[in-house]
Amino acid sequence: MKTGGRPTVLVGWIVILAGTFSVVVGLVITVMSPPKPTYEGKTAAQWFRELEREYPAPPSGILRGAIIVGGSSSGGMIARMPNGSIVTVPPTPKPSEIGPSFEGLKKLGPPAVEYLIRVLRRRDSWFSRRYASMFPRLPATLRNYLPAPVSCDEVRRHAVVALSGMGPLARPAAPALIEALRDGVALDETLDTLAMLRVAPAELDPLIETLAIAGEEKEIIRIASALSLRRPVVARALAGALRGPSQALRERAGRMLAEIGADAAPAVSALALELRHSDEQIRYASARALGEIGPAASAAAPDLRRALSDESGLVRSAAARALTNIVVVGAEPK
Numbered sequence: 001m002k003t004g005g006r007p008t009v010l011v012g013w014i015v016i017l018a019g020t021f022s023v024v025v026g027l028v029i030t031v032m033s034p035p036k037p038t039y040e041g042k043t044a045a046q047w048f049r050e051l052e053r054e055y056p057a058p059p060s061g062i063l064r065g066a067i068i069v070g071g072s073s074s075g076g077m078i079a080r081m082p083n084g085s086i087v088t089v090p091p092t093p094k095p096s097e098i099g100p101s102f103e104g105l106k107k108l109g110p111p112a113v114e115y116l117i118r119v120l121r122r123r124d125s126w127f128s129r130r131y132a133s134m135f136p137r138l139p140a141t142l143r144n145y146l147p148a149p150v151s152c153d154e155v156r157r158h159a160v161v162a163l164s165g166m167g168p169l170a171r172p173a174a175p176a177l178i179e180a181l182r183d184g185v186a187l188d189e190t191l192d193t194l195a196m197l198r199v200a201p202a203e204l205d206p207l208i209e210t211l212a213i214a215g216e217e218k219e220i221i222r223i224a225s226a227l228s229l230r231r232p233v234v235a236r237a238l239a240g241a242l243r244g245p246s247q248a249l250r251e252r253a254g255r256m257l258a259e260i261g262a263d264a265a266p267a268v269s270a271l272a273l274e275l276r277h278s279d280e281q282i283r284y285a286s287a288r289a290l291g292e293i294g295p296a297a298s299a300a301a302p303d304l305r306r307a308l309s310d311e312s313g314l315v316r317s318a319a320a321r322a323l324t325n326i327v328v329v330g331a332e333p334k
Helices: 002-032 044-055 098-108 112-120 126-137 151-162 167-182 187-197 201-213 217-227 233-243 245-276 279-306 311-329
Strands: 066-071 077-080 086-089
Touching: 044 098, 044 151, 098 112, 112 151, 112 167, 112 217, 126 217, 151 167, 167 187, 167 201, 187 217, 201 217, 201 233, 217 233, 217 245, 233 245, 245 279, 279 311
Parallel strands: none
Antiparallel strands: 066 077, 077 086
């Protein structure tokens, strides 16, 4: 017993010394660190925690795995959860309706933006994901004493909302907002914020390329529409959508390529193939897109000439206009 007690006492002293050392280091760091900027005595982190309390839980957290079945009289949504229960999601307020926390972050300015960028780059840890998956299976009495799991995606959405009303001050957050788009976080709010910041289209090119590799053409169309992206990289991505199994997606891709115009030249070959599709609307959208591309679509001229004999008058008319734009405009002196 006596010999066994010495190692135990030694371990105890080691733990005490390690704890004391950690406390001392923490105090030194705290004392030597410059004071954090505040507004009305509160730091950006404190204002942000208030915003999380004032702002309703994001629908993405409430509706994970649920199906929207209608709208509520208050302007929110009604959804059916995976277990069959029906929940009502309150409407999302505008930033100006949130309360003093939003104004506090705005008044702090650049320091608040720096803090929100760090929030946007947070990711759920292995422990938090395990806790979130286990929490619903715990006894109800135990859940009453434990904090409900909060996804980093929900916290990041609050950060997007906070940035949305800061105007040009939020410009340094653009790369982090684009990363949030890549992760599918608060897509609508993030797109609105990036549009407000007037982000250069070229900054979105790497994101579009990543989504194209993943086969996310639907998201590409959504992002390109919201941010008015008229880029060759978008055209290359949508050329793949023209060969996809979804007819609705093929039609949307054709319309988007027509909007892109001359910069959609990388999709000419794919559009020419679509002129032989069995669906009239897809053939029409393809002919129209080729016409908007103009002289750069000259390789599709033979296919467009064949389309002049199409059974659909709509397609014939679009093919004729396309040939005019390709041949006549292309022949005009520069």
